[in-house]
Amino acid sequence: MKKHRLDPLLRPTSVAVVGASRRADTIGYWALANLQKGGYKGRVYPVNPRYESVEGQVCHASVAALPEVPELVVFAVSDQRLEAVLDEAIAAGIPAAVIQSTLVLDDDSQPPLKQRVQEKIRRAGMLVCGANGMGYYNVRDHVWTCGFDSADHPAPGNVTLITHSGSGMSGIIDCEERLQINLAVSAGNELSTTMDEYLDFALDLPETRVIGLFLETARNPAGFEAALKKAAQRRIPVVVLKVGRTAEAARLTVSHSGALAGDDTTYEALFDRYGVQRAHDQDELATMLIMFAELHPVGAGGLVSLHDSGGERQLLVDLAHDTGAPLTQLSNETVAKLRKLLDPELPAVNPLDAWSRGGPEAPKVMTRALTLMMQDAGAALGVVIHDRAPYGKIYASYLTYMQRARADSGKPVLLVAARQGTGHDEAVVTSTHAGYPVLDGISQFLKGAQSLFAYRDFLLHEQVDLPAADKAAEKRWQGRLRRGSTLSEFESLNLLADFGMQTSSPVEAHDDASVIAAGVACGYPLVLKTAKPGLIHKSDQAGVVVGIADEQTLLQMYSLMRKRLGDDVLISAVADVGVEMILGVKRDPQFGPVVIMGFGGVLAETLADVQFALPPFSALHARRCIDRLKLRPLLDGLRGAPAVSIDRFCDFAERFSIMVDALRDVIAELDVNPVIVSANGATAVDAVLVGRDRRTEASAET
Numbered sequence: 001m002k003k004h005r006l007d008p009l010l011r012p013t014s015v016a017v018v019g020a021s022r023r024a025d026t027i028g029y030w031a032l033a034n035l036q037k038g039g040y041k042g043r044v045y046p047v048n049p050r051y052e053s054v055e056g057q058v059c060h061a062s063v064a065a066l067p068e069v070p071e072l073v074v075f076a077v078s079d080q081r082l083e084a085v086l087d088e089a090i091a092a093g094i095p096a097a098v099i100q101s102t103l104v105l106d107d108d109s110q111p112p113l114k115q116r117v118q119e120k121i122r123r124a125g126m127l128v129c130g131a132n133g134m135g136y137y138n139v140r141d142h143v144w145t146c147g148f149d150s151a152d153h154p155a156p157g158n159v160t161l162i163t164h165s166g167s168g169m170s171g172i173i174d175c176e177e178r179l180q181i182n183l184a185v186s187a188g189n190e191l192s193t194t195m196d197e198y199l200d201f202a203l204d205l206p207e208t209r210v211i212g213l214f215l216e217t218a219r220n221p222a223g224f225e226a227a228l229k230k231a232a233q234r235r236i237p238v239v240v241l242k243v244g245r246t247a248e249a250a251r252l253t254v255s256h257s258g259a260l261a262g263d264d265t266t267y268e269a270l271f272d273r274y275g276v277q278r279a280h281d282q283d284e285l286a287t288m289l290i291m292f293a294e295l296h297p298v299g300a301g302g303l304v305s306l307h308d309s310g311g312e313r314q315l316l317v318d319l320a321h322d323t324g325a326p327l328t329q330l331s332n333e334t335v336a337k338l339r340k341l342l343d344p345e346l347p348a349v350n351p352l353d354a355w356s357r358g359g360p361e362a363p364k365v366m367t368r369a370l371t372l373m374m375q376d377a378g379a380a381l382g383v384v385i386h387d388r389a390p391y392g393k394i395y396a397s398y399l400t401y402m403q404r405a406r407a408d409s410g411k412p413v414l415l416v417a418a419r420q421g422t423g424h425d426e427a428v429v430t431s432t433h434a435g436y437p438v439l440d441g442i443s444q445f446l447k448g449a450q451s452l453f454a455y456r457d458f459l460l461h462e463q464v465d466l467p468a469a470d471k472a473a474e475k476r477w478q479g480r481l482r483r484g485s486t487l488s489e490f491e492s493l494n495l496l497a498d499f500g501m502q503t504s505s506p507v508e509a510h511d512d513a514s515v516i517a518a519g520v521a522c523g524y525p526l527v528l529k530t531a532k533p534g535l536i537h538k539s540d541q542a543g544v545v546v547g548i549a550d551e552q553t554l555l556q557m558y559s560l561m562r563k564r565l566g567d568d569v570l571i572s573a574v575a576d577v578g579v580e581m582i583l584g585v586k587r588d589p590q591f592g593p594v595v596i597m598g599f600g601g602v603l604a605e606t607l608a609d610v611q612f613a614l615p616p617f618s619a620l621h622a623r624r625c626i627d628r629l630k631l632r633p634l635l636d637g638l639r640g641a642p643a644v645s646i647d648r649f650c651d652f653a654e655r656f657s658i659m660v661d662a663l664r665d666v667i668a669e670l671d672v673n674p675v676i677v678s679a680n681g682a683t684a685v686d687a688v689l690v691g692r693d694r695r696t697e698a699s700a701e702t
Contacts, residue, residue: 006201009096009127009193010138010183012071013042015145016063016094018085019076020046020054027100027147028076031135032057038137038144039155045070063088074098074135074145079105079113086117090124097121098145099130099191118191126192133188134166137173140182140207150174157182159293160202162195163214164188168241172212172282178290178432178439182207196223199238203230210292212285213240221590228274237296237455239288241279242267266588269595269612273621275458277451287444288451294437295412297459298452301380302326304373306366306401308355308386312418312442316351316385319442325450327351328378337372341365351385363397370401374409380456381449382406382413385442393425394438402436414438416445464618466654469662473498481666484693490531490570492687496672499659501652504685506570515558516551518571525549527575527685528557531568536688541565547574575685578644578678579634582610583656585670587692593664595657597622599631600674607631615657615664622653635677644677652682668692 004011015035021028028048032055035044044057045066051059060066063073063085073089075082079101089097103114111119114131121128129136135145140156148170157180163169166186173184182205185198195213197220202208211231218224231238245264271278277292279285303325307313320327330338330350338348342365343356354369355362374382384401388394394415402413413436420440428438439445477495481487487495493503507518508531519526530543538544543565545557558569582600585593591614598610611625626632626646637643652675660667669690676683 001206002204004201004204006127006193006197008071009098009129010136010198010201011141011143012096014045014068014070014072015040015042015143016045016047016060016066016070016073016089017076018047018063018073018089019081020048020051020059021076022051022054025149026076030149031074031076031145031147034144034146034150037150038139038153039142040144041142043068043070063092063094066092069093072096072098072145074147075101076147077101079103083113083117083120086120090120090126094126096127097129098135099128100133100135100147100188101131103131103189114189114191121192128192129185130188131191132166133186134169136183136185137181138183140205146170146186151177153181155182156207158207158209159289160184160199160205160208160211161214161289162187162198162202162211164190164195164216165214168214168282172286176286176290177429178437179286180293180433190219194218194220194223196220196227199224199227200230203227203234203236208236209296210289211236211238212279212289213238213242214282214285215240215242216244218590225270225274225591228270228276232274232458235297235459237292237451238274238276239279239285239292239451240271240276241282241285242271263586263588263590263594265612266591266594266614269614270591272612272625273614273617275455277455279447283441283444284447287439287441288448290432290437290439291414291445291448291452292455294432294435295381295414296452296455298380298412298456300456301376301378302328302453303449304328304330304370304376304379304382305351306370306373306382306384307351307353308366310353312385312387313351313353315418316442316446319446323443323446323450325446326453328373328376328380330373330376331378334372334376338369341368341372363400366397367401367404370405370413371408374405374411374413379409379411381452382409382411383445383449384413384415386415386417388417388420388425391425392420392428394427394431396427399427399431399436406436414445416440416442418442461624462620464620466616466618466658469658470499474662477663478666481663481689481691482693483691484668485691487689487691488531488533489529489686489688492670492672492689493684495689496656496659496684496687499662500655501659502681502683503687504572504575504683506572509558509569509571510567512555512558515554515569515571519548519551519554522571522573525574526554527572528554528561529570529572530561530565531570532565535565538686572685575676575683576678576680578676580674581649581677581682582671582673583653583675583684584672585660585667587668593660593667595653595660597625597653598629599634603631604673613657616661617654617657619647619650619654622650622657623647626650642679644679645681646677648680649675649677649682652684666692 017031019028020032046054046059049061073094137144139153151174160183162185169186335348415438417440497503509515509518526548528545548554580601582604584596595613672684672687
């Protein structure tokens with residue numbers, strides 16, 4: 001395996017445990033015990049001046065007294081002693097460390113301990129896991145540095161879990177034997193080593209089939225995006241539990257870790273771009289990781305489900321509708337075969353309740369029914385939904401259903417209980433590890449199934465080479481915007497036109513003569529707008545008149561408008577009838593510009609039916625975003641209205657995203673509303689852009 005930058009931290013050849021202890025249930029005890037429990041093959045050096053030996057190993061009085069410079073030091077000391085022993089480790093030239101303490105002192109001096117420690121680590125170039133974490137388990141390389149008791153984790157495993165929450169790590173890997181872990185990291189406050197680096201490391205491990213993240217924030221946004229891109233290229237699915245979705249949770253993220261939480265809609269766009277699947281709680285996260293580890297990839301088609309309960313079958317239908325998990329419509333041929341097999345009172349439909357009168361033939365009927373459904377051309381994934389036996393056990397016949405159906409269909413299948421209840425059955429674990437997952441909870445399962453299908457579809461997305469932005473236009477507008485200028489509507493529309501987007505091409509006018517000339521140039525009917533600086537919502541101030549049919553009316557309307565709003569106006573031809581859409585840009589503090597697209601006009605403010613995407617993106621990606629809008633049917637024409645050209649709008653959005661990417665450093669805000677999408681095209685009729693002054697931002701930060 002090739003060398004990685006994190007090898008001294010995660011694959012050290014020697015480890016010193018500073019604060020190693022004989023006292024049970026202390027970090028010093030468990031840090032040493034877990035290295036032994038994990039089967040560490042390198043050299044271990046306990047360090048504690050109180051002991052001559054710990055756990056049968058010679059104990060050294062200090063780091064300076066060690067016979068060699070270890071690659072990794074695990075600190076198992078109090079925050080009061082941490083800074084001093086860190087100084088010793090840095091002086092000795094130790095390249096990596098694990099810090100599990102919080103780095104908080106009562107009556108601390110300034111700067112506080114955490115800041116002092118981080119600065120020392122930065123100057124030394126030391127790789128550090130933590131602080132305020134629980135260490136890591138490199139199961140496949142037998143390096144366990146966690147200072148707490150742990151379950152057994154057989155090597156090598158196939159699931160990586162990287163978390164900002166220490167309990168979020170142990171609460172999953174130590175309580176879920178169905179997960180086979182190869183690497184688990186409690187990243188903590190990430191004093192020097194960030195989540196994206198662990199993610200990059202895990203992607204190079206040959207056993208890694210899926211990676212789970214418990215994410216508060218990306219402290220290195222560019223590195224995080226690069227790691228997600230690498231995962232997508234290697235076709236290794238990533239499942240994320242992202243906390244901080246709400247404003248209050250985001251504030252708690254800042255107070256907990258001292259890191260900017262970021263905007264959740266930006267993370268949604270980021271995850272969408274790289275096929276990242278999102279869990280909403282730890283139950284979903286664990287279930288999705290098991291499913292991706294044991295069942296990925298799945299083929300074309302949807303879900304078929306076998307039940308022994310009519311009520312639970314109906315529950316599945318309701319929950320599948322809620323989650324968007326696709327249920328297969330069985331072919332006529334499959335339905336005919338099922339009707340011959342089933343008792344007359346059982347409908348031959350998916351989901352299928354195949355249990356009627358029981359008896360010794362019932363398991364054979366269930367097995368055959370599942371096999372027939374999974375052999376259907378529209379089936380990609382099969383599930384048996386049966387409740388557990390007494391004491392949490394599973395009946396052997398359930399496993400027979402699955403094994404026979406997969407053997408005859410070649411498709412993945414799993415067993416799900418509506419809920420586990422109490423108890424445990426070793427068959428649950430062994431069956432899962434054999435590729436027949438046994439799960440608990442229909443909602444979590446359906447979320448996992450939906451994610452399997454979504455990731456499958458992501459991998460099928462066509463990769464498009466985007467054209468470069470016009471270099472002359474890029475240079476011209478970079479210079480215009482870099483000092484934070486706010487462009488007028490006229491300038492904003494000219495900017496769009498320079499980058500190849502269709503606009504209403506307004507003409508400026510400021511007196512009767514220029515108004516008349518503009519009318520002739522544009523052709524009637526016309527739109528007259530005020531160009532008063534700083535006026536954003538022109539319609540609210542009667543600053544827009546649409547459908548002016550002749551010169552006399554134009555002069556009358558201009559006379560009325562100029563008395564209230566000034567001489568300067570814009571004149572353009574009336575746009576084709578269509579649907580009002582919006583394209584915009586917001587600036588995320590972590591990831592930069594994010595494109596907003598959706599329904600515009602008054603709908604933009606009342607319904608906020610929009611999607612978010614990271615620029616640049618293709619027209620195909622724009623189409624996928626548009627197809628997720630709640631009001632999407634409006635674009636197909638309703639109540640006699642003509643359908644509009646979604647393709648033209650998506651082409652417009654692609655050009656828009658290329659422009660935004662080219663000007664990413666100088667755009668603070670951009671609002672193009674509306675873009676009129678008609679049967680024949682997409683035309684921007686209003687826009688406003690605020691430039692980004694980097695000097696002002698820099699002074700504000702200092």
